[in-house]
Amino acid sequence: MATAAAVTLAAGLLVPATLAQAAPAQAPAAPAALAAAPDIPVANVKAHLTQLQSIATANGGNRAHGRAGYKASIDYVKAKLDAAGYTTTLQTFTSSGATGYNLIADWPGGDPNHVLMAGSHLDSVTSGPGINDNGSGSAGVLETALAVSRAGLQPTKHLRFGWWGAEELGLIGSKYYVNNLPTTERSKIDGYLNFDMIGSPNPGYFVYDDDPTLEGVFKTYFSGLGVQTEIETEGDGRSDHAPFKNVGIKVGGLFSGADYTKTSAQAAKWGGTAGQAFDRCYHSSCDTTANINDTALDRNSDAIAYAIWTLGTATTPPPGPVFENTADVQIPDNGAAVTSSVTVANVPGNAPATLKVGVDIRHTYRGDLVLDLVAPDGTAYRLKSSSTSDSADNVIAEYTVNASSEVANGVWKLKVQDVAAQDTGYINSWKLSF
Ligand code: DTR
Ligand code: CA
Ligand code: ZN
Ligand code: ZN
Numbered sequence: 001m002a003t004a005a006a007v008t009l010a011a012g013l014l015v016p017a018t019l020a021q022a023a024p025a026q027a028p029a030a031p032a033a034l035a036a037a038p039d040i041p042v043a044n045v046k047a048h049l050t051q052l053q054s055i056a057t058a059n060g061g062n063r064a065h066g067r068a069g070y071k072a073s074i075d076y077v078k079a080k081l082d083a084a085g086y087t088t089t090l091q092t093f094t095s096s097g098a099t100g101y102n103l104i105a106d107w108p109g110g111d112p113n114h115v116l117m118a119g120s121h122l123d124s125v126t127s128g129p130g131i132n133d134n135g136s137g138s139a140g141v142l143e144t145a146l147a148v149s150r151a152g153l154q155p156t157k158h159l160r161f162g163w164w165g166a167e168e169l170g171l172i173g174s175k176y177y178v179n180n181l182p183t184t185e186r187s188k189i190d191g192y193l194n195f196d197m198i199g200s201p202n203p204g205y206f207v208y209d210d211d212p213t214l215e216g217v218f219k220t221y222f223s224g225l226g227v228q229t230e231i232e233t234e235g236d237g238r239s240d241h242a243p244f245k246n247v248g249i250k251v252g253g254l255f256s257g258a259d260y261t262k263t264s265a266q267a268a269k270w271g272g273t274a275g276q277a278f279d280r281c282y283h284s285s286c287d288t289t290a291n292i293n294d295t296a297l298d299r300n301s302d303a304i305a306y307a308i309w310t311l312g313t314a315t316t317p318p319p320g321p322v323f324e325n326t327a328d329v330q331i332p333d334n335g336a337a338v339t340s341s342v343t344v345a346n347v348p349g350n351a352p353a354t355l356k357v358g359v360d361i362r363h364t365y366r367g368d369l370v371l372d373l374v375a376p377d378g379t380a381y382r383l384k385s386s387s388t389s390d391s392a393d394n395v396i397a398e399y400t401v402n403a404s405s406e407v408a409n410g411v412w413k414l415k416v417q418d419v420a421a422q423d424t425g426y427i428n429s430w431k432l433s434f
Contacts, residue, residue, distance in 0.1 A: 363425025376410025
């Protein structure tokens with residue numbers, strides 16, 4: 001009987017050791033934007049940086065948490081957004097004995113159950129004005145938000161923007177925001193995009209690789225420019241995307257580099273100076289408006305707009321029907337295969353190329369188990385092969401099967417066989433999502 005391949009396991013779930021037949025994960029193509037994203041005038045972004053520089057100069061040379069320069073920075077950004085029609089909220093918190101501020105700006109409209117969020121920290125370190133770190137990200141997000149207003153954009157999703165306080169003290173502001181966001185509200189955030197240092201003077205083009213779809217949007221944008229990107233490898237936990245990721249929200253973002261040194265290979269593809277830090281003024285007093293590469297700031301600001309337009313206006317298809325069987329089925333130890341069936345009805349045409357197979361099998365030493373999806377015509381699709389090295393318990397996972405050659409309606413079966421002695425278990429439930 002034919003056994004079809006082309007099965008992938010959803011990222012972020014329990015990963016059985018043997019995925020011999022899983023197709024390599026490919027970042028899905030970016031959804032087509034309904035409206036073309038605008039160019040973000042880099043002059044406008046730099047004008048915000050000039051304002052932030054003036055604020056720092058007038059307030060002891062920095063815009064750090066707890067200092068006057070930070071509150072003045074928040075007031076500047078808030079005034080721009082209020083004038084542009086945003087619903088703004090100042091969220092206060094206390095850290096190191098000082099009041100901190102997060103600024104949240106909601107663009108009226110869009111599906112409140114599908115929120116696309118972008119953010120950046122607005123605070124600097126105490127040793128300097130923090131124009132690249134992170135005036136650059138703050139100004140890029142601000143100008144994108146203003147472009148949304150200028151365009152009168154009516155996105156499918158609800159757009160929300162955030163400027164975080166006290167990032168330099170340990171992601172304090174963004175942690176406070178996420179920790180105080182009810183679970184029901186967290187679940188509405190389809191993605192959070194983070195921009196922390198996007199104008200480094202010796203720039204790299206790094207894309208967060210935490211979520212393939214969000215990563216894919218940015219990679220698509222830069223490939224359209226003919227600019228190669230690298231995945232952001234040092235950032236896990238090092239900026240404001242971390243609190244969002246820690247509660248299961250999909251995250252993405254861009255980064256132009258900090259105190260790490262640009263290699264000669266990187267200089268060959270990006271220009272700039274090999275053997276020198278991406279930003280040699282990182283956390284220093286020289287992080288001023290002179291510490292910006294205009295091309296990087298421009299490209300990254302345009303990429304922010306592209307992501308907001310692409311992800312914010314893409315039509316997300318409504319979820320299809322689900323067919324589930326929750327009856328327990330005992331799996332004989334080292335014995336014959338057993339099956340559990342679902343009857344699919346009223347689904348026109350063929351099954352999709354991304355048929356989701358959710359399984360919940362309770363079994364010690366899951367390496368004993370072989371799982372197949374059997375289509376109504378008898379074609380078997382291998383979901384999981386056995387493994388002598390996967391001693392963990394249970395298979396609770398979602399597989400994606402290319403079942404586009406199968407008629408959807410009919411009796412589908414999950415076939416499970418325990419092929420090694422000792423350790424037993426049962427099918428707890430399984431389901432097909434179209
Ligand atoms: N922690 C950020 C700068 C930073 C350093 N590495 C990364 C990686 C990804 C994003 C940001 C960063 C700061 O000093 O604000
Ligand atoms: Ca631009
Ligand atoms: Zn910093
Ligand atoms: Zn930063």
